[in-house]
Amino acid sequence: MTRTDGYLLDNRQSEAAERFDAFATLFDPTTFRHLEALGIGSGWRCWEVGAGGTSVVSWLAKKVGPTGRVVATDIETSRLAAAARPPVEVRVHDVGAQEPPGEGFDLVHARLVLVHVPDRERALRSMVKALRSGGRILVEDADPALQPLLCLDEQGPEQQLANRLRQGFRQLLADRGADLAYGRRLPRLLRDAGLRRVEADAYFPVTSPACAALESATIRQIRDQLVAADIATDQDIDRHLTNVASGSMDLATAPMISAWGRKA
Numbered sequence: 001m002t003r004t005d006g007y008l009l010d011n012r013q014s015e016a017a018e019r020f021d022a023f024a025t026l027f028d029p030t031t032f033r034h035l036e037a038l039g040i041g042s043g044w045r046c047w048e049v050g051a052g053g054t055s056v057v058s059w060l061a062k063k064v065g066p067t068g069r070v071v072a073t074d075i076e077t078s079r080l081a082a083a084a085r086p087p088v089e090v091r092v093h094d095v096g097a098q099e100p101p102g103e104g105f106d107l108v109h110a111r112l113v114l115v116h117v118p119d120r121e122r123a124l125r126s127m128v129k130a131l132r133s134g135g136r137i138l139v140e141d142a143d144p145a146l147q148p149l150l151c152l153d154e155q156g157p158e159q160q161l162a163n164r165l166r167q168g169f170r171q172l173l174a175d176r177g178a179d180l181a182y183g184r185r186l187p188r189l190l191r192d193a194g195l196r197r198v199e200a201d202a203y204f205p206v207t208s209p210a211c212a213a214l215e216s217a218t219i220r221q222i223r224d225q226l227v228a229a230d231i232a233t234d235q236d237i238d239r240h241l242t243n244v245a246s247g248s249m250d251l252a253t254a255p256m257i258s259a260w261g262r263k264a
């Protein structure tokens with residue numbers, strides 16, 4: 001297997017904004033429910049890891065208010081510019097390779113990030129280290145191996161093509177060091193890191209227009225890599241994008257597992 005370290009889906013590409021909008025529609029309600037349950041409130045100091053777009057960061061900023069702090073980090077921060085004003089501080093930062101951007105955080109959160117980080121063990125250690133005693137961590141990550149299909153109801157050639165391309169996308173991710181069964185490991189990893197009161201749950205949409213928007217943006221973004229790896233032809237990809245746009249298929253996502261706990 002060829003292993004090419006590096007994130008497959010560069011935030012500078014125009015499709016990244018479409019993907020972040022889709023993540024917000026699909027997953028923000030789940031994320032916000034968990035953050036509320038963890039007690040997020042005025043004055044909290046938060047680290048949003050691999051923030052991507054602005055939806056979670058802006059929500060956190062509203063919750064913590066002017067006396068709080070939200071450090072939003074990513075290896076590529078161009079999509080965060082609109083949120084970069086107090087209490088939000090945006091920093092370029094590689095969570096798998098650098099020291100944390102501060103300490104004593106009340107909350108550290110990462111969504112759909114660690115699965116992509118080759119040194120995710122170091123990343124998680126760094127996130128836990130950055131918490132104050134009693135601070136909360138929420139790690140949310142996909143587990144594509146738990147539910148690998150784009151079309152759960154594989155009825156005909158359109159769905160077969162969709163699932164074949166999904167399999168190819170997963171292959172490209174794995175070639176770059178992604179752990180496609182990472183989500184399910186989170187509770188154990190949090191406990192092993194010394195966190196207390198660890199719990200987890202999972203959520204995944206089975207069909208939604210936002211799944212179609214996410215699929216279209218993702219496939220357009222990785223089109224060249226799919227063709228270069230002989231996973232699909234340009235004709236396959238055009239046909240699939242037309243099928244997705246027609247709205248005739250039920251498209252799902254990989255389950256997102258949310259795991260949380262607090263530092264002793």
Ligand SMILES: C[S@@+](CC[C@H](N)C(=O)[O-])C[C@H]1O[C@@H](n2cnc3c(N)ncnc32)[C@H](O)[C@@H]1O
Pocket residue numbers: 007011020023024049050051052053073074075076093094095096097110111112113116117
């Ligand atoms: C799938 S997106 C998720 C974005 C956002 N957390 C969300 O849920 O909408 C993954 C994000 O992780 C960032 N990322 C990838 N590798 C990273 C690393 N080593 N350190 C920090 N961020 C990273 C990417 O640039 C991208 O913004």
